[in-house]
Amino acid sequence: MLLIFDCDGVLVDSEPLACQVDADVLTNLGLPYTAEDIARQFVGKSMKDMIARIEADHACTLPGDFAERINRTLFARFETDLKPIAGVRDAILALPHPRCVASSSVPERIALSLRVTGLADLFENVFSATQVARGKPAPDLFLHAASQMGVSPEGCLVVEDSPAGVQAALAAHMRVIGFVGGGHCGPEHAETLRQAGAPVVIDRMTELSATVQALA
Template identity: 80%
Template sequence: MLLIFDCDGVLVDSETLACQIDADILSGLGLPYTVDDITREFVGKSMKDMIARIEADHACTLPEDLSERINTALYQRFETELQPIDGVREAILALPYPRCVASSSVPERIALSLRVTGLADLFENVFSATQVAHGKPAPDLFLFAAERMGADPKDCLVIEDSTAGVQAAIAAGMRVIGFTGGSHCGPNHAQKLLQAGATALIERMEELPETILR
């Protein structure tokens, strides 16, 4: 079995920071998005897809350097504030299966996130949505990761925190555990993940080994 971990909201508790920065910068451009708006609409999706959706919804053209602005602000916050999901290192080390990361974020953000939180040594194989044509909820990224890791999709188990990620895993023919322990997860998050197709749910990473091994 191959374990495929999302990064933001599963390995690192980054989504609240990221959504705040997105909302602040977009509001400064005259697009009054709140943190809740960003969380609801865009968590789990790539920056490219978020920008395309906003431009379509508002019939506007966003600045060409918007991604750079957001990432610059985000990376500065990550260096001093980003934390790993509680217990995730111990949970990963308790599992005897090959593993990789498949994230909607750009490679630079993934690498920074893993370095700052002390998780980089756990993952030799890291895949980004920038390597495929379509980001989550399309299955492309998970199928790409499975192919590169030499695994059959039916033998893959995905750990995801977003509905887009769960939908992508299901579309790829993979089982998926929904994680609801990130700081961005509201009271209805578990239900949303179940509705998206999650085959199991965990609220704490210490539950992961038992959930997989039982």
Template identity: 75%
Template structure:
């Protein structure tokens, strides 16, 4: 079995920080958003798809340097403020299966996130939505990861915190565990993941090893 981990909100508790910064930069660009708006609309979505949706829905064009400004600010704050999801290292080390990361973030952000949280040594392989035509909720990223890891979709188990990610895993023909223990997860998050199609949702990383073993 191949375990495929999302990064933001599953391995690292980045969503509250990144949503806040995203909203700040968007508002500075004249497109007002709150952190709650960003969390609701764009959790698990690639920056490319986020920009396209904002420009379509708001009838505007974001500055050409929007992505650069956003990433520069995020990277600076991640260096000092980013933390791992509690218990995630211990949970991963308790699982004897092959593993990789497949995230909507750009490769540089994934690598930085894993480094500053002390998780980089757990993953030899990371995959980014920049490597495929369509981001989540399309299945492209997860299917790409499976191909590169020489695994059949039916032999993959995805751990995801976003509705888009859950939908992508199911569209790829993979099993999925929803995770609702990140700092951005409100009281309805677990139910939203179930509604997106996750048959099992956990709230603590301590529950991951037992859940995975039951599905193996």
């Protein structure tokens, strides 16, 4: 069985930082968003899809360097403030299965996230939504990861924190565990993931090993 981990909100507690940076940059451009707005609408989705949605919703064109502005500010915050999800390293090391990362973020952000949180050595194989035509909730990224790892979709188990990610895993015909231990997850988030189709939801990484074994 192949374990496929999302990065933001599953391996690293990045979403509160990222949502605030996105909101600040958009508000400075005259498009007022709160961090809560960003979390509700865009967590789990690619930058490309977020830009397309914002431009459609506001009938506007964002600056050509919008993504660069976001990443420049966010990467600086990551260097000083980003932390791993509590217990995630031990949880991963306790599992004997092959593993990889499949994230909506750009490769540079994933690499930085894993480096500053001390998790980079756990993953030889990292996949980004920039490598496929459609981001989550489409199944493309997870199917690409499975193909590159030489595993059938039915042999994969995905760990995801976003409704889009859960939907993508199910669309790829993979099993999925919802995770709600990130700093962006409010008390309603578990039910949101269940409504997206997650058959099981955990809120601590100490629960991961037993949950994986139950689903294997």
